Amino acid sequence: MALSGPTRYVRGVTNETLRRTPLFDRHQAAGAKTADFGGWDMPIEYTGVIAEHTAVRSAVGIFDVSHMGKLAVYGDGAVAFLNSLLANDLDRIAAGQAQYSMLCNDDGGVIDDLIVYRWSDDGAYVIPNASNAAIVASVLRRAAPEGITIDDQHLTHGIIAVQGPRSQAVIESMGLPADHDYMSMARAEFRGQPIIVCRTGYTGEHGYELVAPSSVLVELWDALNARGDEFGLIRAGLGARDT
Template sequence: MTDPKLSPLHDRHVALGARTADFGGWSMPLEYPGGGVVAEHTAVRTKVGLFDVSHLGKARVSGPGAADLVNACLTNDLRRIGPGQAQYTMCCTETGGVVDDLIQYLRSDDDVFLVPNAANTAEVVRMLAAAAPEGVGVEDLHEGYGVLAVQGPSSDEVLTRLGLPVDHDYMSFVETEWEGRPVIVCRTGYTGERGYELVPAWDDSAALWDALAEAVAAEGGLPAGLGARDTLRTEMGYPLHGNDLSLDITPVMAGAAWAVGWDKESFWGREALTAERAAKETRLLRGLVVTGRGIPRAHCAVTDASGGVVGEVTSGTFSPTRKQGVALALLDRSVALGDEVVIDVRGREVAATVTKPPFVETGVRSS
């Protein structure tokens, strides 16, 4: 068995006493002592949290026509944005399955920076490199950069303490410097709160983490592990690749058709996804709010009032904000919003209501 890879901040997490777990082949902090997931989740919703997400992939497509290559391969329409903006997109197979969902940073027509998921980076890079024309390079920079996320209502105050820019729009980025070291500051995140993801060079990550941690503490916030990141994203209904998106769960099924440039001439999976969208036959991803007692988990069966199986949970958790179980589930199209269903949680029937995420109100787009 291969040893997991280590973040550039691994020694910081060890010093803090973090409980770690494997995420896409990387040993990453799940939670820290002193309150764990619930306390960290609450800090992000009410104040601010600091995450290490350096396990996320980093890749660069560069050269004449780099943006055209990315746009012809990935789902979203890169021409909807301009330089200095970021966009959520997906890399699909020709049959419509999702190899990965990722963020693309448009630097210029000749330079696109990509942030895929950890386990899928190599495959995304391989596919793009195979499609690249002469003169366009595709580089895997997974261990060239760290990624630190500052998330929560007090995120602006944290970055301001470090002299970093906070006046740019949602899904836009600024390439700047901190103490003479280059860093990308992008107003993105995976929590539903106002926040930023900072991309420093790998070797600069530890110094930036230390400064951010001090500023976060001064604002009453906490370092947060990937356990809280998962409860936060589930409350928002954000999909996780491998659960709510996969080679078997398409953008159409996952309710992510908004991230597909349907009018583009080409992208991987276009023909299959267009046909699926028109047929309106596949299951769809819906939200479930537990009305009984129980915490739904992935793969729990969902039944209707007659006892017939109508779907399956893809992601489920206890919502620290709502103090009840919530879930995402692939459900038959016969199931409507507002319907009452039953989730089989380890052989116990748990009542739930079908709803449309997000499950909480947050400030992700606040100005």
């Protein structure tokens, strides 16, 4: 996922044309430097890329990655439908597992690379890149037969990545499932709302990505930050994620 568009490392200056995640006010209050990332005003760093990179390698960092797309695909034969469009084979994974794949156009060119979480034969969750999320949703909707629903949750849900060698301890301290394998997912609840605890990430460290409704995303972020002293947890921007 490449940095797209012009970057703006200007503290406190925003571009009203960019979208903002539900955590934007938290980022500003923490003094984050923000930039255009796939059409979203996202935190690139807080205290500095090197410090945040080091924390993720040695302890744990949390990232707002809510700019990523989020599509629930369900209905009779949903996985077979996705298999007709994606480059990889979802029949190679079981329910509860995830797979890296690509959505291609009719000429074989790549529209987007994405992660698919398989719930069952009749349901899956697709995470496309931020800048291509609308295109992916449009392609799936145009191709979907009767009975298949494409629920675009890009603006109704967010994602918080918890990454680093102490990430499992942090997730367990939240009362959330944490012992599942890499490239898999588990369902849970936070503040009475359904969330998905994904054992995935972009950093190369042990980590999780928490998909939650926007209505509880700030509370989830605050609950994670409250564990900072105990676990050496810090906020990390997308600059550290890409190192």
